[in-house]
Amino acid sequence: MDLDQLRTFDRIVRDQSFTKAAAYLNITQATASMRIRALEQLLGVTLFVRGRTVTLTDQGMTFLPYARRIIGTAQEGREALRRVERGRVSIASLRTLVSPLITESLIRFQEHYPSVDVVVREGRQGQIAAMLHEREVEMGILCWPNIDPLVVDLEPLVIMRERVPLVVAADVAARLSSRPEIAEVLALVPRVIALRWWQADPETAAALVRLAKTSVELPTGPARRLAIKGEGLGFFVNSAIADDVKAGRLVEIAPVDFEPLHRDTAMVVRSLAALERPMLADFIREIALECAKMGEIIDDRLDKVVPRKPWPKPAIPHP
Structure with missing residues (x-):
């Protein structure tokens, strides 16, 4: 089973025609028929009722959502690889801190990294710990000290203390x-x-x-x-x-x-090696500026770990 077979199957379902599907995919009708026969042999079922119009069998109807899921996953993976080529940073934050910490820092960051994709996820403490554990994100903003047993080896970069009146x-x-x-x-x-x-x-x-x-x-x-x-x-x-x-x-x-009460939150990474990526370190620095406006910085290790460097020159778009 390959993606060409699945895409051909999906296209025939949409067009209800081998001929139209072949034309859309820029292949011959014989190639389209060969791909479907190979897919049917592999699955051990008949997918289509052939006739003046082409319709799905019960087996084809059952298989269709799975085929489309595979196609969609492949497309998502291909797009993710394209984003990596452009550059990408991913972070997760407590929901209450996304708006006050991320908005302005993101605008400043993308002035200097206009082609870099930024992914910001939000959630509760345990969800952010899980994202860090699964390496879905590179940096997290969560309550500190972290007592979640899932992730115990976090490196705090900046710790902020905020009043809780x-x-x-x-x-x-x-x-x-x-x-x-x-x-x-x-x-x-x-x-x-x-x-x-x-x-x-x-x-x-x-x-x-x-x-x-x-x-x-x-x-x-x-x-x-x-x-x-x-x-x-x-x-x-x-x-x-x-x-x-x-x-x-x-x-x-x-x-x-x-x-009176307060809450401590920290920007953390799984490993200080993550800061070898200048774009991530620069984004964290921008967020740290917003932390200083919002609360009291009680620990700042970022500049000790990665000395501050000049901003990169903004990319000049091609005419």
Whole structure:
């Protein structure tokens, strides 16, 4: 079985004609017939009912989706090889960090590497660890330190610390005393919003859930809307609610009996050898600039591992 046989099979199904399929593929009708006979002999079934119009047998109908899957996979593989020839970097990030860290850094990076393909995947901690483990991506942005048992040999390049304030709706905050205790806050909101910002919840976050009458675990978007409506409070990473706080929709509060929280995240690679690719090292540096704007950099090993080099000259497109 080869791709020519499968493509011929697929084309005949589409055109319902050996003659039309042969013309489309730029082969003779005899060649098209020979390919299908060889495929039928290999599979041990008859694929077509030949007649004035060509239709699939039950066996042909069953085989068709598998043939198209093989053709599609081959096309994807060929396109992936073409991208490698142009240059390609692939990273994965926690969902909450894709927008604040990747957008601007990607624009700057592609000004200098306009022909390089960039693949950015998002997910939870375990999904990113799995992508690194399977080498689907070259660099990951995840919570640090990593306690996922799947991947233990990660090399941190830049570690960022981000505040995780407790926030409530503006009208709820207006009803609180100047130095509230958590019991006063919980008396004004019906539920605690639990968001999995960490691999394991800190005791402060776990205690808040235990003290609440009810709790709900939600993704970031619905959780923000619930908090803005005054229907809950929760610990949000600063980047997720900075615009809401600035606009006055949410207000940070600091109960006197609750400690402030933070989250550490890191840009990591499986091996420092990955940084031998200048384009990957340069992209990581651009992301590091956004990390410095968003939080506190508590460890930066990138320049120690790979000294900074001048940007490559932008490629000049052919006329």
